[in-house]
Amino acid sequence: MASSSVNLEEIPSESLMNELLRRMKCAPKPEKRLILIGPPGSGKGTQSPIIKDEHCLCHLATGDMLRAAVSAKTPLGIKAKEAMDKGELVSDDLVVGIIDEVMKKPSCKKGFILDGFPRTVAQAQKLDEMLERQGVKIDKVLDFAIDDAVLEERISGRWIHPASGRSYHTKFAPPRVPGVDDVTGEPLIQRKDDTAAVLKSRLESFHRQTQPVCFLFP
Numbered sequence: 222m223a224s225s226s227v228n229l230e231e232i233p234s235e236s237l238m239n240e241l242l243r244r245m246k247c248a249p250k251p252e253k254r255l256i257l258i259g260p261p262g263s264g265k266g267t268q269s270p271i272i273k274d275e276h277c278l279c280h281l282a283t284g285d286m287l288r289a290a291v292s293a294k295t296p297l298g299i300k301a302k303e304a305m306d307k308g309e310l311v312s313d314d315l316v317v318g319i320i321d322e323v324m325k326k327p328s329c330k331k332g333f334i335l336d337g338f339p340r341t342v343a344q345a346q347k348l349d350e351m352l353e354r355q356g357v358k359i360d361k362v363l364d365f366a367i368d369d370a371v372l373e374e375r376i377s378g379r380w381i382h383p384a385s386g387r388s389y390h391t392k393f394a395p396p397r398v399p400g401v402d403d404v405t406g407e408p409l410i411q412r413k414d415d416t417a418a419v420l421k422s423r424l425e426s427f428h429r430q431t432q433p434v435c436f437l438f439p
């Protein structure tokens with residue numbers, strides 16, 4: 222058996238124990254590949270971490286990845302920022318490139334949750350090609366069919382912890398301490414696109430470009 226090059230002595234015992242417990246819990250879990258589709262504020266980002274932990278999957282949230290790229294001012298982030306600020310979709314080729322890469326992460330070995338991808342028919346066709354190359358398929362598509370009328374209150378009260386993507390809501394899911402993340406105590410922020418005006422544009426993009434994707438799945 223190959224000897225590990227990692228010096229385990231430097232890793233805290235609690236971290237080692239937690240990782241061992243996680244591996245024992247995850248080992249018997251079947252592989253699962255899920256797509257979550259729904260309008261902004263429909264609950265994809267809230268439900269994903271719960272599903273991820275229960276089924277030992279990686280959570281691939283294209284919005285979070287794009288926001289990280291924008292904040293790091295990477296070439297990808299600079300290209301994506303303008304569309305995101307307007308609530309429009311980022312170009313298919315940019316997003317397809319991201320997903321193709323991250324799906325290969327070791328943490329996606331048991332499967333993944335696609336949150337916010339595919340968002341166009343072209344992206345769905347590219348996803349089919351990626352899955353065929355990997356010899357895997359989508360097991361379930363969860364359609365968060367929420368009425369537009371309730372989304373503005375959800376979006377305008379949403380606060381997030383940027384580093385983890387954990388989301389809160391001032392009325393429906395308040396943090397234990399106002400304004401700070403329950404786990405790290407770090408400050409929460411509101412997304413630049415979480416305003417009534419930008420939501421209108423995001424909903425228009427959703428109904429025009431993303432909703433047709435739902436009809437691709439039996």
Ligand SMILES: Nc1ncnc2c1ncn2[C@@H]1O[C@H](COP(=O)(O)OP(=O)(O)O)[C@@H](O)[C@H]1O
Pocket residue numbers: 259260261262283284285287304305306308309310311312313316336337338339340341344414423
């Ligand atoms: N698959 C995608 N294709 C194109 N643009 C995307 C995609 N995923 C996210 N984006 C961009 O990132 C923004 C935020 O995405 P996300 O966090 O999933 O927000 P939402 O709450 O609208 O689902 C979107 O409004 C869009 O500009």
